[in-house]
Amino acid sequence: MIHKRGPKVVRMTKTPDSVVRSYIDEHEAQFLADLADWLRIPSVSADPERAGEVRRSAEWLAAKLRATGFPVVEVWETDGLPAVFAEWPSGDAGAPTALVYGHHDVQPAAKADGWDTEPFEPTRVGGRLYARGAADDKGQVFFHTLGLRAHLAATGRTAPAVNLKLLIEGEEESGSPNFGALIRREAERLAADLVFVSDTGMWNETTPTVCTGMRGKLDCQIDLFGPASDIHSGSFGGAVPNPATSAAELAAALHDEDRRVAVPGFYDGVVELTERERELFAKLPFDEQRWLATAKSQAAQGEAGYSTLERIWARPTAEVNGVWGGYTGPGSKTIVPAEAHLKLSFRLVAGQDPERTERAIEAWVAERLPAGIRHTVRFGSVTRPCLTPLDHPALQSTVRAMGKAFGQEVLFTREGGSGPAADLQDVLGAPVLFLGISVPSDGWHSVNEKIELDLLRKGVEAAAHLWGDLAESYRP
Amino acid sequence: MIHKRGPKVVRMTKTPDSVVRSYIDEHEAQFLADLADWLRIPSVSADPERAGEVRRSAEWLAAKLRATGFPVVEVWETDGLPAVFAEWPSGDAGAPTALVYGHHDVQPAAKADGWDTEPFEPTRVGGRLYARGAADDKGQVFFHTLGLRAHLAATGRTAPAVNLKLLIEGEEESGSPNFGALIRREAERLAADLVFVSDTGMWNETTPTVCTGMRGKLDCQIDLFGPASDIHSGSFGGAVPNPATSAAELAAALHDEDRRVAVPGFYDGVVELTERERELFAKLPFDEQRWLATAKSQAAQGEAGYSTLERIWARPTAEVNGVWGGYTGPGSKTIVPAEAHLKLSFRLVAGQDPERTERAIEAWVAERLPAGIRHTVRFGSVTRPCLTPLDHPALQSTVRAMGKAFGQEVLFTREGGSGPAADLQDVLGAPVLFLGISVPSDGWHSVNEKIELDLLRKGVEAAAHLWGDLAESYRP
Known part of the structure; x- marks a missing residue:
C-alpha cells in the first residue's frame, strides 16, 4: 500500500502583521471600488441644493459600516445635515473606548474650477486617486473600515479589542454649526476614553508623523466710535481723537518688538514646548523657501526665539483678520471718521484659558483707548486647544x-489650525489623538484633490494595528 | 424887501465814514433785493442738470458787476463751469492791485433735506436771510458790489483807489477741478499784489476777526501687499508678516506720545506761532465744550503744548481718513489678508514744503515696513499753506x-482747512488776505443756511473802507 502524500504545503508562520498585510491585499480592490462609490456622491454641505447628497452620503456610509460589522449604526439628525454614528463593543472587560471622528461632507468642486478630472468621478492616475473628498475626509474615514476588518482577521477576534465608536459628521466643511449641540445631546452615547481624529495628515509622503495637538482659537470684533458722524479733518483733525487711529494703535500694540503678543496675561498658563519636542520638530525636513511658497508669502516673521514650525504649531498668536473705517473709495476724502473696526483672532495653545484670555483682551482694549473713543468688544465662538503629551500611552x-x-521612524507635528475635534475633548473629557495619512500636496479645499494610494494603504494598516496595541497598552 | 430864507438845513460834517454809512443806508434795500434775485438761481455745481443754472448765475453776476461800474467784465469758460472776471483800474499811478476771490456756485439743497424754508427762495426771518448760498458764498461776494460803490461815494472817486479785480469761480463746491488750470491760463490778467478771499468767516456774531492763513494739505494712499492671496491664519498666522498689521503699525506710528507727527523731517521749516499770535488767539472767547459739540466729539486730543485752536489753525497734522483690509463681513474669517490700505492726509502750515514732505513720507513708509510686505504710496493733489504775518500792511x-x-477790537483766526485760494498765492505770487463776515452758525453745506443781515452790512462797510486804506498804507 502506497501512501500518497498530499501536495507539499509550505506553511509560513502567520504573524498578526502578515495577516494584516495579506488581508488588506485580498480586499484592497473592493475597498477602493467602494471608496470610489462613496466619492461619487457630491456631499457638498455648503450647497443647499446638495443637502440630499449629503444625506445620501450618510446613508451610504451607514450601510457600509453595517456591512463592516458594526452592530449599532445610526444616522443622527441635527438642525442641519446628518452625522453617522456607529458602535462596536469589544466584549472585553476593562477595554478602553475609542471614538473615531471624521466627516463625510466635502468642499464644493466643479471641473470648471480648474480640475483636470471630474471631481465627483474618482479617477486613478498612477498611484493616486483624484476626487473631491479623496483625502478630506472620505478616504481617511474609510481606511478605518478595512483596517478594522484586518484587525479582526489578524487577531481572530469577532469584535474589536477596544470598544469602538465612530462619529462622522456632515457639516465640517460648513464650520460644524450643529456639531457642538449634537455631541452635547449625545454625550452619553459618545462617552469615550480617547478620541481619534482622522481628519489631518502627516508631514509629507516620506515622513510619517503623528500630530499631537491643535491650537485653539478665539476671535473678536472691536468697534470703535469717535465723532458722532464723519467730521472735516481740516476743521477738526489733530484736535480730537480719531477712531481709525485708535484701531491702528490697538492693532499695532498687539505685538511687542519681539512679536510676542503684548496683551498682559495672554501667555498665562501656556504649556511650553519641551526640549524633546523641539528636537523632534527640528528633525522634520523643513524647507523654509518651500514653506513660504505654500504661505504665498515673501518672508517669515514671528515670535523671537522660535522656529517657523514652533510659531505655527506651538505658540499662541494674535492676528488682524480685518480692519476698516472711514473713506475707502477712490481719491481722497479728508475726514476724521466716525467709526473704525477690527476683526482679530487669537490662536491658543494648551494651558491657555479662553475665557480668561477674553477678559484679558477686554481689559487691554479698555485700558489703551484714549478719552473720547467709545468701544465695544464682541467675541465669537471659542475653540479650545488640545495637546497630548509625547509620553501619553x-x-x-x-x-x-x-x-x-510605515516601517520607519515616526516623527511629530502639531496642527496650527483649530477644529471641532477640540469640542469632543471638552464635552467628553477625553484626550484627542490624530491618525491621518494625508499629505500637504493632497489639495484640500483646492482643485485636483487626491489621495496617495500607497499612503491610504498605510492608513489601513495603521488602523489595523492600532486597536490591539491600544487594548494592551492603555488602561482607562 | 424881505429875504426869504430857505429851509434850515442842518449840515453835518460829512466824513467819509458817515458817507459810507448813509450811502449804504440808501442802497441797502435794493442791494438785498438784488442779492435775493441771485440766490434764487440754484447754481449747484455738483448737479450736472443744473449746469445751466450755474451759467445763468455767472451771467447774472457779470451783468451786476457791469452795472456796478466795472469797465471790464468777462465770463471765463473752463473745462467745467464758468467763472466771472471783472477789472476796474484805479487810474492812480503806483496803486496796488487787489484781486478778490469768491465763488458763485452753491452746495446742493432741497427743502426735503430738512430746511424750514425753500432753499432757493430767499426768506427773511428777523435779521436773517435764509437761502442756499446766502453765506457761502454769494452774500460774501455780493457785499463787495455795494462796498465798492460806497467807497467811490465816500471818496468822490470815479474809480477805486486800488486796481480792483474780481475772480468769482463756479466750481468751488465741486472741488475746483478746473481752477488751477484757469488761473495759470489767465495768470497775466489776474496779476495782483494782493489776493482777498471773501469765502471764510469770523469767530462769531460778536467777535469780529480777520483770518490770517489757511493750512495746506497733501493726501496719500498707501497700499500694502503681503501674501499673494488671503491665507489661513491657523496654518500660517504668526509666522509671516500681515499687511493689515503693517497698515496699523504705520498708522499708529504716525504720531509719537506727544501726538506730534513722527515722520522724520515733517516739521522742517514750520513757521512757529509767535507769542503775539498765541496771546491774540487766547483772547477769543473759546468754549471747549461748545467746540466739542461742533466737532461731534467727546474729548479733545492733540499735539502736546498747544491749545485746541492752535492745533487746528497753526499746527501741521496727520490724519487717518480711511483704512481697510481683510475680512469685514459678519462673523469671523481667520485669515492673514493679502492686502491692506491706508488713506492719510496731512495738513501743512507755512514753511512746510509739500514736495519735501511727500519725500519724507515715502522714506518713512519704506523704512518702517518689514521684509515681506510690498507697498506703494500714491499722492493726490497738493494744496499749499498760506499765512500773512500780523504786521503785514x-x-x-x-x-x-x-x-x-464793527467799532470794536478785531481779533485773529486762521483757517484749519485748505482751499483753492492758496493756488492764487502760488500762481500769482501774492499774499492771501481774508475778508469775511460769515459766522459758524450760518450753516454752510447744511440745512437752513443763512446770513446775518447786520453782519452782511458790516461786510459792505468793511469792503467800503478797505480800498482807500489799502491805497494809502500799502505800496507794492
Whole structure:
C-alpha cells in the first residue's frame, strides 16, 4: 500500500502583521471600488441644493459600516445635515473606548474650477486617486473600515479589542454649526476614553508623523466710535481723537518688538514646548523657501526665539483678520471718521484659558483707548486647544501603529489650525489623538484633490494595528 | 424887501465814514433785493442738470458787476463751469492791485433735506436771510458790489483807489477741478499784489476777526501687499508678516506720545506761532465744550503744548481718513489678508514744503515696513499753506477796515482747512488776505443756511473802507 502524500504545503508562520498585510491585499480592490462609490456622491454641505447628497452620503456610509460589522449604526439628525454614528463593543472587560471622528461632507468642486478630472468621478492616475473628498475626509474615514476588518482577521477576534465608536459628521466643511449641540445631546452615547481624529495628515509622503495637538482659537470684533458722524479733518483733525487711529494703535500694540503678543496675561498658563519636542520638530525636513511658497508669502516673521514650525504649531498668536473705517473709495476724502473696526483672532495653545484670555483682551482694549473713543468688544465662538503629551500611552500606541505601517521612524507635528475635534475633548473629557495619512500636496479645499494610494494603504494598516496595541497598552 | 430864507438845513460834517454809512443806508434795500434775485438761481455745481443754472448765475453776476461800474467784465469758460472776471483800474499811478476771490456756485439743497424754508427762495426771518448760498458764498461776494460803490461815494472817486479785480469761480463746491488750470491760463490778467478771499468767516456774531492763513494739505494712499492671496491664519498666522498689521503699525506710528507727527523731517521749516499770535488767539472767547459739540466729539486730543485752536489753525497734522483690509463681513474669517490700505492726509502750515514732505513720507513708509510686505504710496493733489504775518500792511488795512465797520477790537483766526485760494498765492505770487463776515452758525453745506443781515452790512462797510486804506498804507 502506497501512501500518497498530499501536495507539499509550505506553511509560513502567520504573524498578526502578515495577516494584516495579506488581508488588506485580498480586499484592497473592493475597498477602493467602494471608496470610489462613496466619492461619487457630491456631499457638498455648503450647497443647499446638495443637502440630499449629503444625506445620501450618510446613508451610504451607514450601510457600509453595517456591512463592516458594526452592530449599532445610526444616522443622527441635527438642525442641519446628518452625522453617522456607529458602535462596536469589544466584549472585553476593562477595554478602553475609542471614538473615531471624521466627516463625510466635502468642499464644493466643479471641473470648471480648474480640475483636470471630474471631481465627483474618482479617477486613478498612477498611484493616486483624484476626487473631491479623496483625502478630506472620505478616504481617511474609510481606511478605518478595512483596517478594522484586518484587525479582526489578524487577531481572530469577532469584535474589536477596544470598544469602538465612530462619529462622522456632515457639516465640517460648513464650520460644524450643529456639531457642538449634537455631541452635547449625545454625550452619553459618545462617552469615550480617547478620541481619534482622522481628519489631518502627516508631514509629507516620506515622513510619517503623528500630530499631537491643535491650537485653539478665539476671535473678536472691536468697534470703535469717535465723532458722532464723519467730521472735516481740516476743521477738526489733530484736535480730537480719531477712531481709525485708535484701531491702528490697538492693532499695532498687539505685538511687542519681539512679536510676542503684548496683551498682559495672554501667555498665562501656556504649556511650553519641551526640549524633546523641539528636537523632534527640528528633525522634520523643513524647507523654509518651500514653506513660504505654500504661505504665498515673501518672508517669515514671528515670535523671537522660535522656529517657523514652533510659531505655527506651538505658540499662541494674535492676528488682524480685518480692519476698516472711514473713506475707502477712490481719491481722497479728508475726514476724521466716525467709526473704525477690527476683526482679530487669537490662536491658543494648551494651558491657555479662553475665557480668561477674553477678559484679558477686554481689559487691554479698555485700558489703551484714549478719552473720547467709545468701544465695544464682541467675541465669537471659542475653540479650545488640545495637546497630548509625547509620553501619553495612547499616543505611544498610535506611533507604534504608524511605525509598523510605515516601517520607519515616526516623527511629530502639531496642527496650527483649530477644529471641532477640540469640542469632543471638552464635552467628553477625553484626550484627542490624530491618525491621518494625508499629505500637504493632497489639495484640500483646492482643485485636483487626491489621495496617495500607497499612503491610504498605510492608513489601513495603521488602523489595523492600532486597536490591539491600544487594548494592551492603555488602561482607562 | 424881505429875504426869504430857505429851509434850515442842518449840515453835518460829512466824513467819509458817515458817507459810507448813509450811502449804504440808501442802497441797502435794493442791494438785498438784488442779492435775493441771485440766490434764487440754484447754481449747484455738483448737479450736472443744473449746469445751466450755474451759467445763468455767472451771467447774472457779470451783468451786476457791469452795472456796478466795472469797465471790464468777462465770463471765463473752463473745462467745467464758468467763472466771472471783472477789472476796474484805479487810474492812480503806483496803486496796488487787489484781486478778490469768491465763488458763485452753491452746495446742493432741497427743502426735503430738512430746511424750514425753500432753499432757493430767499426768506427773511428777523435779521436773517435764509437761502442756499446766502453765506457761502454769494452774500460774501455780493457785499463787495455795494462796498465798492460806497467807497467811490465816500471818496468822490470815479474809480477805486486800488486796481480792483474780481475772480468769482463756479466750481468751488465741486472741488475746483478746473481752477488751477484757469488761473495759470489767465495768470497775466489776474496779476495782483494782493489776493482777498471773501469765502471764510469770523469767530462769531460778536467777535469780529480777520483770518490770517489757511493750512495746506497733501493726501496719500498707501497700499500694502503681503501674501499673494488671503491665507489661513491657523496654518500660517504668526509666522509671516500681515499687511493689515503693517497698515496699523504705520498708522499708529504716525504720531509719537506727544501726538506730534513722527515722520522724520515733517516739521522742517514750520513757521512757529509767535507769542503775539498765541496771546491774540487766547483772547477769543473759546468754549471747549461748545467746540466739542461742533466737532461731534467727546474729548479733545492733540499735539502736546498747544491749545485746541492752535492745533487746528497753526499746527501741521496727520490724519487717518480711511483704512481697510481683510475680512469685514459678519462673523469671523481667520485669515492673514493679502492686502491692506491706508488713506492719510496731512495738513501743512507755512514753511512746510509739500514736495519735501511727500519725500519724507515715502522714506518713512519704506523704512518702517518689514521684509515681506510690498507697498506703494500714491499722492493726490497738493494744496499749499498760506499765512500773512500780523504786521503785514495789507493785513493791517484789513483789520482797520473791519474795525471801522464793527467799532470794536478785531481779533485773529486762521483757517484749519485748505482751499483753492492758496493756488492764487502760488500762481500769482501774492499774499492771501481774508475778508469775511460769515459766522459758524450760518450753516454752510447744511440745512437752513443763512446770513446775518447786520453782519452782511458790516461786510459792505468793511469792503467800503478797505480800498482807500489799502491805497494809502500799502505800496507794492
